Amino acid sequence: MSQLYPTVLLCVYGFFSNLRPSEPFLTAFLMGPDKNLTETEVVNEIYPIWTYSYLVLLFPVFLATDYLCYKPVLILQALSFVVTYVMLVKAQGVLAMQFLEFFFGLATAADIAYFSFIYSVVEPAQYQRVTGYCRSITLLGSAAGSLTGQLLVSVAQMPLFYLSVITLVSASMAFVAPWFLPMPSKSLFFHKSQGTKGGQLAHQNSRAPTDDAEDPESKVPLKSDEVPMVVNAGECGGASRSSSGLVDVLRILWVDFLQCYSCRTLLAWSVWWALSTCGYFQVVNYAQALWEKVLPSQEFEIYNGYVETISTLLGAFAAFGVGSVKVSWTVWGELALCIFSVVMAVAVYLMDTIRNIWVCYTSYVVFRATYMLLITIATYQIASNLSMQRYALVFGVNTFTALLLQTVLTIVVVDTAGLGLDIFPQFFIYAGYFAVIAVVFLMAGLYKLMVSQSQAKAKPQTDSGESESDGFSRDSPPLNELQQITRT
Template sequence: MIPECCSYREGQAVVMSQPWLYPTILLCIYGFFCSHRPLEPFLTPFLMGPDKNLTETEVVNEIYPFWTYSYLVLLFPVFLATDYLCYKPVLIVQAASLIVTYALLVKAKTVPAMQLLEFFFGLATATEVAYYSYIYSVVEPSHYQRVTGLCRSVTLLGSAIGSLTGQILVSVAQLPLFYLSVITLVSSCLAFVAPWFLPMPGKSLFFHNSEANSQDEAALEPMNCSQLVEKSKDQGSKSQAHADERTTLKDRTSHSGFLEVFKMLWTDFLQCYSSSTLLAWSVWWALSTCGYFQVVNYAQALWEKILPSNDFEIYNGYVETISTLLGAFAAFVVSFAKVPWEVWGELALCSFSVVIAVCVYLMDTIRNIWVCYTSYVVFRASYMLLITIATFQIAANLSMKRYALVFGVNTFIALLLQTLLTLIVVDSAGLGLDIFLQFLIYASYFAAVAGIFFIAGLCKLIKSRRSSELADRGQNKSIKVSTEEDATVSKDIQDIPKA
């Protein structure tokens, strides 16, 4: 017979699932059209072609670095604005920034105008923190893995369809690249509509805490029975973490000042990163995202160097489509996979980092366009697989209200590293290296990342074995003591005079 509390919980889950479905569908629609960019695989040929007539040095060393700098500068203010405005307005700003970006791409031709374009694109990418923060503000922690895989798969699907559309229009219809920029602008305008219909979340991390806290308590009141069921399934530690967080939020004022917010940020930062599992995934996130951004940003420049688009037919769109679809498939499959990542995490990070390093090295040294294309496909699919795992692993080790903080910190560290790498390696104010030397450095960078996690995995294995040996010794000692005690008791019984 099913207990009444279980049947109540199942009935409530059916009722509560409907409010999550509506914003999730809207977010997927928004993510699809935001990532549907037919021009993206041909951006470098478009800028260096007859439409814009920019040189390789201007594109690679003067224009592209502005995106990295803008992203870094805007990320932290956007993070605070995301929390203060409760996500939805920031999503609208992101959609508007994409419209400005592609409107400038259609009209602008000078280097300063292109640098302004990169600034607005940096604003659009900085506001991505609102996209994933919104997801976790309307979904229960038990649904994090599945919703993460779904939303990421839809955005990757939009990117793949956009790349395929662009390649077909270029190769089959012989459409000039200018019209791809117009289609990309139209997709951004369609994406601008969706966030207006999203409901405003009632939860905020640092600002407007009293309102959010009261809503949390109201939502928790009818869940007493289900909490008992969760505790019976070994969820006591998570329930205690949520209780501690609610106690902390109660102590905060309704309208926190910025100084208090910074103190809260620091306190929560220390608490979040005290988890060794979360720290390992976050370190990989920051290091690999830095290298991933560099490779993706400058891959087209490498392809253009190996096979100039003015002299040969290029297949950048097909490559982006295949790599994105593989990444989307990996993100979708891993959302259902049951793997003990706490055991295999470091080994997986090390192994895939080696694969990524080899792919980038082959892109740089072989200098055959087909080898380059194939290596890029494997590189992107591997990264998308691991970043999806890292996303829900971080979410699973955090309460819902701290996800935006950790996501923002990880991305900020990645961008800080990327900025240093760009300043030293790419920017004309630094070394301004040739594109082949750049990719050699990126391959070495990923090899270093693999080395870091190999050492981390080795240390974890040694520590685990030592703990196992100590446990065995303790168990043997306990058995020995128990045997001696049993022998003593038996001797005492034998010494008792018989009646």
């Protein structure tokens, strides 16, 4: 019962905070009679603020989440959602919408607190199950919100303004749940209990072994018993705190960073993660603006809600289904990333050039499902042999790098301070961006295959029966546990 209570509250919060009927129609609402903003104001002046605020707030929120033991940051996220949608309903003008994007960026940065909270109140044996519940309920909330919004617009002929009101009500209901969550007594970095280290070791030992065909090069030499322990700064909420706690944490994060990214395989998957997530954010953030240009919502009926629902569910099924695919990703990973990056590049290119709304919708579904499939594989490959502290660090660094790249791309391509391009030239650049990613990983994959073949020929036959003690952990976490990182 002690684990059921916070799990139910987290699921309730996850469902209602992601139930946003207004989201598929946000661009149409901002450019419609309610807000009366121009395409340039929405695309080139308002939307970029989310990218900038997310980038600036990500690392401070990451540290604050651990230092404050999750719950306060979860409450802050819930409050940020409420403020965002209050402003969406009541505020007017470009400056107000820019502040709206800032608060939404704060809420997005605080998303790490949602899943981090699980590991502070749930036993390691239940990580996979509880993570699966919470991840599934957030996807269900997102899909239900999109579908509800579309049905209200298409069937009930409801004005878009009332979709924003319903989203505000949903965010207000979500705001209640975090207040009743228990306050954790430990965290990953700042606050550690006596049993934390042993719990992590047991958690790692309970993981299922990886495929024997995996290359030892892909295994990061970071076993759980090698994880440096931060000096205990007292339990969360306690009065005693070490003044050097932050310095200790930053030092350990830096050492872990150097060790993690010294693994070439982890580095390759992380590079794809950062590059593709940057492009994914750009396409998803500005897809509605492209659809609005292809089929204006003021003149025609639009079906954005159905598209978001289908792409979310299809992407979720693809992500969950990858667990049953037996592929030696160590050998074929780069080439697979190349092929699927080509698929994503073609999908974006078709959206830009065909300019038929049904082609745009279909291409968007293919693009989003492909990304969710690949990011799940990347998550699994990166985290398969990292302790919880280290994969939290690696995922944070990858996301920060993606946001840094996205910020540069936004300033140069989107922002009026840069080129301030129209939406169609933007998507042409995004298509070329994914094509470049495909070329990079094609070259990397071919190089790795040639090196592997040359090593296989040079390897003495006598080594075939020997086993190396490389100190690498060969345990891998369950796939469902790691699907928390994907963001639809």
